[in-house]
Amino acid sequence: MAKKDNPLKPDKKAEHFRAPVTGIFRRSPFEGLLDHASKVRECIKCLSPAVEYFCDGKYDKMDDMVKKISELEREADQIKGNLRAHLPRFIFLPVKRGDFLMLLREEDAILDYAEDVANLMTMRHTQVPKEIKKELLEHTKKVVETAEAFENAVVNIKDLLETSFGKSEREQTKRMIHRVHRKEWEADQVEARLSRKLFNSKELEPISVIHLLKIVDRMDQIANHAENAGDWLRAMLAR
């Protein structure tokens, strides 16, 4: 990730030159940010299937999904570490360095909670009644949509950079972030319904209720952090 050259560079001769222009440019950290965001997308895609397998009792398939989620989270962590390590104080970005790092932090949280949910599901083979399953899948779908809406917004960074944060692109990105907010609200609605059903369930054991509530809670956090990330992206747009 660092700008420093491969010391085994073959053409040693041409290294002897006076060219301050080359020193000015640094590898763009936004590439890494977009890499990280794509990991988020891939990871989120695994959530719905994983939850479905959990509800249907297909625990083997669920374990496969969980493993995939863990792996993606680990790869993303590596990218994150690289980015953080290579943002020295004398680098000048078109956005505030702090905003960039906070965005990264919230994206990281999305992945952390996704992994949390995945691990939680493996801890107990809780039987999920049909009507809970419906709401659970609906909630997962809304949360995934929230994260995807955020990812669409963050991918727009490429256009933002190209137009040097031009007005038209900024407006476009703001609209996308607004969508993230809406989706998060919708996810909240489903979560409220689902929680109410869980609290008032006649057929579930208390421990099952606790397990499912924890899963729902962590799932909701994914949407929350996607929304937060969207807000930091919004902050980066400020002139």
Add this chain to the structure above:
Amino acid sequence: MDPFTWLLLAIALTIAFYMAWNIGANDVANSMGTSVGSGALTLKNAIIVAAIFEFLGAVLLGAHVTDTVRKGIVDPLAFTGNEFNFVYGMMAALLAAAIWITVATFYGYPISTSQSIVGGVAGFGFAAIALGQVSSSTVHLEVLGKIVASWIISPLVGALLAYIMFMVVKKLILDKADPVRATKKVVPFLVFFVFLVIIAAVLIKAPKGSIIYGITPEMSIGTALIIALMAFIIGYLYLFKFKPKRARSDMEKYGHVEYIFVYLQIITACAVAFAHGSNDVANSIGPVAAIYSTLISGAIETQTVVPLGLLVLGGVGIVIGLSTWGYKVIKTIGEKIAEITPTRGFSAEFGAALTILACSFMKLPVSTSQVLVGAVIGVGFARGLSAIDFKVVRNIIITWVITIPVAALTAIGIYLGIMYFV
């Protein structure tokens, strides 16, 4: 002329040619790097453009800055009666500059040829004063001060101009929802503006003895207007017929914009090469011009114009340096700064070219590389680049402080050495 004089002249011309070669091998690459990095020019085209325009800049405009180096810093008239000391001194300056440029090139320090030659000449002047050969007013401190000030101010001006130009591009094109249409409308005007400003300035401020000297300001502006108008019409017609494929994504739209800006960047690349030639040729030719006129005429001359042949020598040296080594450097630089796009490259090159040209008009030897760095930073401040490393700025500031003393001391050493042995 006796053989000894011939020998001195031959040595001086050789070192001068070497300096020109080094300029062609390094500094030109800095000017062309942004065009190759953005893809506006292939390596081959960059070499062709650089060769033509560096040469033109050196020959048509180079006399201004050469005057400063050969008689502006150290007063030649103070050496009347002591002509050979003047010659030795200028040779010491030239040699000192050549040594330091070679060292800097080897280690990759961003020292400029302008800085080292100015330091060398000043060093010789101070040495002569210290030895009691001339009065203390021989070294024009106010000129030296102006030059150093220009080293500090020129990158800032370059940054400002590049910033303004990029903001113009941003507000008029990148901000719009239909950037391709905006580009087609705005670019002909940009072309017109660039042609007008540069050609008018060059014609008005041509130095005495230059082929293009003697044109009245009215005719200069008139000529520039006509050429700029032709460029405007050509640009407009070409863009009118430009019907790109329907852009399916935003990135494709901006891709079209960048494609159109390639042509603008080619224009500014020529301008930068021209400006660079006009400013840097003096770093190789300045001292030799003084030596040449003194040895040939046997007396100190201050009123003559810079001989065209010497400017041609410098220009040729630069072109040869460029074609034998410089292209490798251009290639390397182009690869390292491949993130730059034509819109940014155009803005930075515009800012740099105008600034360097203005300095040439004002007879100030500046570091073209540092001006270009300033221009790029200017674009960065307009949020045009994803990441800028400010460490380079610190290195540049260091060069402002240490180059004159270092080059001067070397020149002093060489001069004292010559005095001792001759």
